[in-house]
Amino acid sequence: MTLKQKHQVVLFQPQGSIDLEGGVALSNEMLKVVPQSHQLWVIDLAAVDFMDSSGLVSLVKVLTAARQSGCRLVLCDVKAPVRLVLELTQLDSVFEIFDTYEDVHSLVHDRRLALAS
Incomplete structure (x- = not known):
């Protein structure tokens, strides 16, 4: 997973599958x-081609932690198989x-997307 931080924006770029193993690794790193x-x-889910229920649990865990800390968490570049899982659930x-x-970047730059939730 790639991690980039610029000012108040933290970009996470996982790769491959977000399943039991990949989901745990993602949440631990985040x-x-x-x-x-x-x-x-x-x-940024551009390089993620598969996600199962274990991966969803990890995403929800990270979302909860972010919100409890006053952070805002968004997803981008969600491929069709991953989007389908999100829609079905x-x-x-x-x-x-x-x-x-x-x-996301242009909305933040134009101040049309608030950083905190």
Whole structure:
């Protein structure tokens, strides 16, 4: 997983599958980053081709931790198989989902997307 931080935006870029093993690794890596209020956490799923229920649990765990810390967490570049899982579980209504990281970045830059939730 790649991690980039610029100002108040933290970009996570997992790769491969977010299943039991990948989901645990993702949540462990993300929770190593000390969340600060008024941060925006972005999970760019462009390189993720599969996610199962264990991966969903990890995403919800990270979302909960972010919200409890005053951070905002959004997803972007969600591929069709992963989006289908989110839709079937109705978690697409829980997570904020953007088409691309550039969409998120431009909204933050234009101050049309608040950093904290």
